[in-house]
Amino acid sequence: MPKVISTMLTILIFLPILGSLLIPFIRSYTQCIKALAIIITFAELLLSIWIFSSFSLSTPGFQFVEKYDWVPTLGITYQLGVDGLSMPLVLLTTLLFVCAVSISFSVKDRIAEYFFWFLVLETSVLGVFLSLDLVLFFIFWELELIPMYFIISIWGSGRKEYSAMKFVIYTLFGSAFMLIGLLITGFSAGTFNIEELLKLPVSNSILSIAPVYVFLLFFIAFAIKLPTWPFHSWLPDAHTDAPTAGSVILAGVLIKMGGYGIIRICVQIFHQEAKTLSLLIVFLGTFSLIYGAIITFRQTDIKKLIAFSSVSHMGIVLLGISAYKSDIPEIASFGLQGAALQMFAHGTITGLLFLSIGLIYDRLHTRDISKLNGLVYRSPIISLFFVIGAMASLGLPGFSGFVAEITVFMAVFGVWTWFTVISVFAIVFTAGYLLWLIQRTVFGDDLGYDKDLPKLHSYEYVPALLLVASIIILGVYPNIIFEIFEQSIIPFVNNTTGV
Amino acid sequence: MDISELKYISSELIVTVAATLALLSGVFSGKYILAKIISLVGIFIAFVFAIGLWFEPSTYAFYNTINANQFSIFFKLLILGTLFLVILGSYDYIEYFGKLKTEYLSLMMYSSVGMMLLPACNDFITAYISLELISLPLVAIIAMTKEEFSIEASLKFFIISAVSSAFLLYGIVLLYGFSGSTNFDIISHILSGTSLQSNVSIVIFSFFFILGGVGFKVGLVPFHMWVPDVYQGGPTPIVTFLSIASKSAGFALLIKIFLLIFEYTDWTYIIAVIAVITMTVGNAGALLQDNSKRLLGYSGIAHAGYILIGIACFSTVNNIDGQVAVIFYLFTYSFANLAAFYSLMSLSQSTNSYSIQSYAGSFFHNKISSIVLMLALISLIGLPPTSGFIGKLYLFNMAIKSELILLVLFGVLNSVLSSFYYLKVIRILFQSNSNIAPNSSNSSVLLNSVLISTGLAILIIGIYPDPVLQLVETVVSS
Numbered sequence: 013m014p015k016v017i018s019t020m021l022t023i024l025i026f027l028p029i030l031g032s033l034l035i036p037f038i039r040s041y042t043q044c045i046k047a048l049a050i051i052i053t054f055a056e057l058l059l060s061i062w063i064f065s066s067f068s069l070s071t072p073g074f075q076f077v078e079k080y081d082w083v084p085t086l087g088i089t090y091q092l093g094v095d096g097l098s099m100p101l102v103l104l105t106t107l108l109f110v111c112a113v114s115i116s117f118s119v120k121d122r123i124a125e126y127f128f129w130f131l132v133l134e135t136s137v138l139g140v141f142l143s144l145d146l147v148l149f150f151i152f153w154e155l156e157l158i159p160m161y162f163i164i165s166i167w168g169s170g171r172k173e174y175s176a177m178k179f180v181i182y183t184l185f186g187s188a189f190m191l192i193g194l195l196i197t198g199f200s201a202g203t204f205n206i207e208e209l210l211k212l213p214v215s216n217s218i219l220s221i222a223p224v225y226v227f228l229l230f231f232i233a234f235a236i237k238l239p240t241w242p243f244h245s246w247l248p249d250a251h252t253d254a255p256t257a258g259s260v261i262l263a264g265v266l267i268k269m270g271g272y273g274i275i276r277i278c279v280q281i282f283h284q285e286a287k288t289l290s291l292l293i294v295f296l297g298t299f300s301l302i303y304g305a306i307i308t309f310r311q312t313d314i315k316k317l318i319a320f321s322s323v324s325h326m327g328i329v330l331l332g333i334s335a336y337k338s339d340i341p342e343i344a345s346f347g348l349q350g351a352a353l354q355m356f357a358h359g360t361i362t363g364l365l366f367l368s369i370g371l372i373y374d375r376l377h378t379r380d381i382s383k384l385n386g387l388v389y390r391s392p393i394i395s396l397f398f399v400i401g402a403m404a405s406l407g408l409p410g411f412s413g414f415v416a417e418i419t420v421f422m423a424v425f426g427v428w429t430w431f432t433v434i435s436v437f438a439i440v441f442t443a444g445y446l447l448w449l450i451q452r453t454v455f456g457d458d459l460g461y462d463k464d465l466p467k468l469h470s471y472e473y474v475p476a477l478l479l480v481a482s483i484i485i486l487g488v489y490p491n492i493i494f495e496i497f498e499q500s501i502i503p504f505v506n507n508t509t510g511v
Numbered sequence: 512m513d514i515s516e517l518k519y520i521s522s523e524l525i526v527t528v529a530a531t532l533a534l535l536s537g538v539f540s541g542k543y544i545l546a547k548i549i550s551l552v553g554i555f556i557a558f559v560f561a562i563g564l565w566f567e568p569s570t571y572a573f574y575n576t577i578n579a580n581q582f583s584i585f586f587k588l589l590i591l592g593t594l595f596l597v598i599l600g601s602y603d604y605i606e607y608f609g610k611l612k613t614e615y616l617s618l619m620m621y622s623s624v625g626m627m628l629l630p631a632c633n634d635f636i637t638a639y640i641s642l643e644l645i646s647l648p649l650v651a652i653i654a655m656t657k658e659e660f661s662i663e664a665s666l667k668f669f670i671i672s673a674v675s676s677a678f679l680l681y682g683i684v685l686l687y688g689f690s691g692s693t694n695f696d697i698i699s700h701i702l703s704g705t706s707l708q709s710n711v712s713i714v715i716f717s718f719f720f721i722l723g724g725v726g727f728k729v730g731l732v733p734f735h736m737w738v739p740d741v742y743q744g745g746p747t748p749i750v751t752f753l754s755i756a757s758k759s760a761g762f763a764l765l766i767k768i769f770l771l772i773f774e775y776t777d778w779t780y781i782i783a784v785i786a787v788i789t790m791t792v793g794n795a796g797a798l799l800q801d802n803s804k805r806l807l808g809y810s811g812i813a814h815a816g817y818i819l820i821g822i823a824c825f826s827t828v829n830n831i832d833g834q835v836a837v838i839f840y841l842f843t844y845s846f847a848n849l850a851a852f853y854s855l856m857s858l859s860q861s862t863n864s865y866s867i868q869s870y871a872g873s874f875f876h877n878k879i880s881s882i883v884l885m886l887a888l889i890s891l892i893g894l895p896p897t898s899g900f901i902g903k904l905y906l907f908n909m910a911i912k913s914e915l916i917l918l919v920l921f922g923v924l925n926s927v928l929s930s931f932y933y934l935k936v937i938r939i940l941f942q943s944n945s946n947i948a949p950n951s952s953n954s955s956v957l958l959n960s961v962l963i964s965t966g967l968a969i970l971i972i973g974i975y976p977d978p979v980l981q982l983v984e985t986v987v988s989s
């Protein structure tokens with residue numbers, strides 16, 4: 013392992029918030045603020061790549077672990093660490109934050125505060141993926157609410173205050189249950205430390221109440237965040253009314269916190285219950301998949317349409333997780349890896365879609381599908397990005413979305429055959445609404461009601477190109493990311509399945 | 512009695528002397544600033560003396576009516592610290608008192624003497640006198656601005672504290688009839704010696720009366736009606752002081768009373784029900800308020816409900832954890848509430864209104880107050896990284912340990928409910944469009960320094976709570 017500073021992860025987490033503290037001092041120099049924000053997010057990307065390059069795929073368990081006592085009175089530790097499950101999500105986060113900050117250069121209103129909140133948000137999201145203590149995890153989980161609340165309610169559009177409040181209340185409602193769950197777990201197991209909890213037989217008997225209930229307490233919180241039917245209704249509102257960069261981050265990384273939580277806490281700590289309640293997971297997954305897909309047909313706002321498609325795609329994550337029920341370790345680990353890849357792929361694909369919708373909206377000031385006609389004649393480059401995003405989203409081979417979906421379906425077919433059969437049909441709907449969307453907006457008649465749209469700035473197409481590159485690379489050669497997931501998932505599955 | 516026992520009430524004596532000197536200086540020189548310096552110096556000296564007593568062993572004084580231990584000294588320090596910050600920061604507000612500025616100082620200090628005595632008392636007579644000493648000066652200062660609202664608030668406060676005192680007295684009398692003493696230790700001894708069946712109704716009756724009496728002071732449902740009115744009508748510094756110091760003292764007494772009787776029978780479910788009702792009523796009431804002080808009044812009721820969760824943990828395995836939870840929560844609540852009230856006071860100077868809508872866009876005019884108010888409200892919701900989060904975490908953790916999972920569920924869901932109205936205020940503060948005149952006055956350096964220090968305290972305790980938690984643990988085990 014190449015030499016890495018031992019406090020690497022702490023630096024990775026807290027660099028953005030430290031940078032944000034500089035913003036009040038330069039608040040009247042907008043160019044400086046933008047430069048600061050992009051430098052910090054880019055430094056984060058480089059840092060995470062550096063960490064990744066020193067990450068050892070052959071050593072199981074958490075790496076770069078830092079552990080300090082934090083509140084010994086309550087038994088809370090400050091422990092960070094990264095493994096094969098969280099590493100790709102960290103890379104996704106730093107990549108999408110570079111994109112989000114970059115496309116935000118066109119923001120004109122209250123710039124200092126805007127970038128301040130984005131940097132705070134980056135700290136909290138990375139904290140969620142990297143903390144190895146339930147309380148620390150919870151703190152970062154809640155910390156993310158305040159910046160996102162401000163980002164939606166100040167820089168959003170439409171019913172932004174309502175949507176921001178709805179987002180916060182839904183998440184808080186979920187975390188209320190998570191707090192109880194983690195207190196029960198911590199109290200009965202005697203530790204809040206995730207690394208220790210993974211080694212304990214939490215599933216069996218050490219909890220004072222039946223572990224199934226504790227599993228459900230956690231699951232509600234993550235299911236709201238993911239979001240899955242019937243807890244999804246905050247997502248379309250929040251997405252539609254958030255500013256472009258807010259939607260990119262929301263779809264790209266914030267909802268991945270839910271999926272990450274399910275795999276890390278619900279599945280890895282409560283693995284027995286994850287098997288018992290597999291039917292619930294597969295049912296919610298299938299239902300969200302179909303429900304989200306069908307409801308998109310009624311949407312007139314592009315952003316809302318993509319938001320519902322996110323609900324549908326997150327159903328696939330749940331499907332993949334439900335394959336963990338299988339007694340065959342290969343299938344179980346295949347499902348979990350598919351779910352994890354689906355999260356990563358959806359992050360980049362939906363990020364790209366929201367980014368291009370943002371570019372369209374900046375130029376045409378409408379997101380109404382019926383008013384967007386013949387986009388390809390007016391702005392071929394944006395159209396290209398949008399079409400790539402849509403094709404990747406519907407699962408065209410060659411893009412990362414396809415690999416993730418096929419992996420999930422292959423794994424889950426052996427476990428929940430009929431659910432898979434139903435779900436695969438939903439893919440037809442997915443293809444249907446996306447193709448129909450493209451046909452109505454990008455193609456269609458050239459109404460010719462204005463000339464060429466303003467050209468793209470470099471800060472607009474560079475992030476889009478980054479996302480396109482990652483979508484295609486993973487689509488063509490997915491093994492690079494599977495190898496990382498395997499480092500975490502295979503040892504876990506081998507320990508808990510079959511045998 | 513030995514004359515040297517006076518040292519156990521030295522802080523109270525110093526504050527009394529300082530209050531009297533401040534009053535006299537007002538009469539003879541008429542300069543407010545002199546009275547203010549005298550009071551602040553007096554409070555500071557009292558603070559130092561209280562710290563000096565911290566290291567002495569726990570003792571009883573004045574024929575067992577006063578128990579000088581770290582528990583009482585901790586509350587003394589908390590109350591003195593609050594009083595110091597309240598007086599220091601209220602400089603801007605003082606104009607509203609007209610000619611009665613020095614009287615405001617001395618009456619507040621007299622009231623604080625009662626609050627300082629209350630956590631130390633070991634006898635119901637002392638407790639009763641302390642409670643009266645708290646209330647009567649407050650009645651006078653609430654009415655001091657002579658506005659219609661404050662006179663109404665003062666009258667309400669007076670009548671209700673009289674009624675609650677009657678309740679309390681009736682409870683004490685019943686307990687006295689049962690045990691033949693007003694001393695806590697003797698009552699505790701007798702109660703633990705009797706069987707549950709005999710005379711159970713008298714004890715439960717007297718308990719309800721005492722709970723009612725103290726419940727008025729801390730604002731438990733159904734004895735909460737006065738809180739929103741008084742908070743809205745009273746002068747802001749007084750309401751701040753009332754909401755923090757009076758509540759802390761009241762809960763200190765409640766802890767002591769419960770330690771007496773918790774072994775007698777299982778109070779958990781009675782307390783749990785009162786806690787759930789109190790927090791729900793408080794939060795539901797706050798949802799629709801437009802007056803910010805009234806909103807904080809209802810929020811204060813809700814927080815009294817949360818604190819009761821800690822007391823509900825008493826009758827189980829150990830009561831140390833419950834006490835730590837209660838005291839630590841009070842501590843975090845004090846900072847958040849002080850910051851919230853004082854930043855509202857600062858914002859209201861430029862808007863001349865306590866209506867929440869009038870704060871629209873305050874962030875652009877008064878950055879310090881807006882940011883501190885945001886921190887305070889986040890702390891009151893109980894979100895990290897503020898002290899309020901650690902307070903709630905500790906509280907709920909202890910309740911889970913006592914297997915009160917349903918109670919915790921209600922507590923957590925109530926926090927979610929409360930985020931509605933707190934976030935609404937935060938959103939309005941940071942709203943883009945504002946109707947505040949750009950040249951509105953800014954708050955003074957003193958007020959700002961109080962705001963910044965409380966804001967920092969909220970953050971620092973939120974990020975590194977361990978020293979305070981350990982301090983509270985030593986306090987409780989003393």
